[in-house]
Amino acid sequence: xMLVPDATNHFTADVAVSVESALKEIGLSMVLANTGEKAxxxxxLLSDAQGLRARTIIxxxxxDTPRLxxxxxxxxxxxxxxxxxxxxxxxxxxxxxxxxxxLSVGKYxxxxxxxxxxxxHGPRHYSGSTARLDGFLAGLxxxxxxxxxxxxxxxxxxxxxxxxxxxxxxxxxxIFCANDMIAYxxxxxAIEKGLNIPEDLVIFGFDDNRLNEWLAPWLxxxxxPALDFGPAIAELISSHHADNPQQAKDVILPFSLQxxxxx
Numbered sequence: 001x002m003l004v005p006d007a008t009n010h011f012t013a014d015v016a017v018s019v020e021s022a023l024k025e026i027g028l029s030m031v032l033a034n035t036g037e038k039a040x041x042x043x044x045l046l047s048d049a050q051g052l053r054a055r056t057i058i059x060x061x062x063x064d065t066p067r068l069x070x071x072x073x074x075x076x077x078x079x080x081x082x083x084x085x086x087x088x089x090x091x092x093x094x095x096x097x098x099x100x101x102x103l104s105v106g107k108y109x110x111x112x113x114x115x116x117x118x119x120x121h122g123p124r125h126y127s128g129s130t131a132r133l134d135g136f137l138a139g140l141x142x143x144x145x146x147x148x149x150x151x152x153x154x155x156x157x158x159x160x161x162x163x164x165x166x167x168x169x170x171x172x173x174x175i176f177c178a179n180d181m182i183a184y185x186x187x188x189x190a191i192e193k194g195l196n197i198p199e200d201l202v203i204f205g206f207d208d209n210r211l212n213e214w215l216a217p218w219l220x221x222x223x224x225p226a227l228d229f230g231p232a233i234a235e236l237i238s239s240h241h242a243d244n245p246q247q248a249k250d251v252i253l254p255f256s257l258q259x260x261x262x263x
Contacts, residue, residue, distance in 0.1 A: 001030070003060065006153070014209065015226045016032055020230070022230030023230070023234055033048070038063075043067040056237050059080050060081040061128075069086075069088070072090065078091045079237075084131075096255045097252055098127075102132040102138075104257055105136055105139060106136040109140060112263070117147075119133055120162075120186065121149070121151075122150070122179070124150060147165070156185060174263070175202060180207045180211070198263055204262065208221045210226075220257070229253070
């Protein structure tokens with residue numbers, strides 16, 4: 001059984017498709033459920049998975065709750081995906097090193113001489129969001145003055161943050177977005193203001209979801225290999241590592257900076 005935070009998010013969907021395809025290759029079926037980034041919904045679905053006697057529970061974007069901690073302590077069949085388990089939870093993780101990815105973007109901004117850095121980051125109580133932000137700040141260097149906006153991983157949230165940023169006296173901002181969906185919203189707000197990308201505004205995304213090839217070929221972003229998640233997770237399950245989380249090693253997938261027009 002796989003729990004996802006937002007089934008409408010294209011990157012999330014791509015990871016889920018990758019997992020389902022890889023599990024079929026080893027003779028397993030997958031049940032997909034959407035938590036909607038709601039802790040109560042996640043905890044209810046964990047109980048459902050227990051009732052279904054799921055061989056493995058794959059948590060993409062897990063939310064740290066007392067019920068989840070209890071579940072991890074009592075069961076040995078969980079795999080965390082894209083958001084590392086919180087401290088004290090012994091279970092394997094499959095995903096990129098979010099801190100290093102954010103660090104690479106921050107260093108790239110410094111190398112390019114970008115000014116007025118802005119971070120539109122995800123909710124701080126999610127470990128991946130915090131790691132990306134902390135890495136970005138570290139890449140910019142000590143003493144860097146960075147405007148920060150915390151928001152959901154949606155186009156609307158990115159649009160609203162950009163409107164707030166751009167409503168005052170114009171300045172050339174260099175914006176690091178926590179995912180590509182946020183970057184789409186920022187881009188729309190910038191175009192409505194008559195700004196040119198990247199002359200008036202630098203935009204950098206995160207994920208490089210499949211829509212970019214068709215709708216946003218201009219977006220510079222961190223590429224996370226969505227289609228590599230499935231094989232890595234299937235390998236953990238087939239080798240029985242998921243049954244022994246304290247012995248299983250995390251699978252850290254590679255990321256890369258995809259440099260295009262926006263930055």
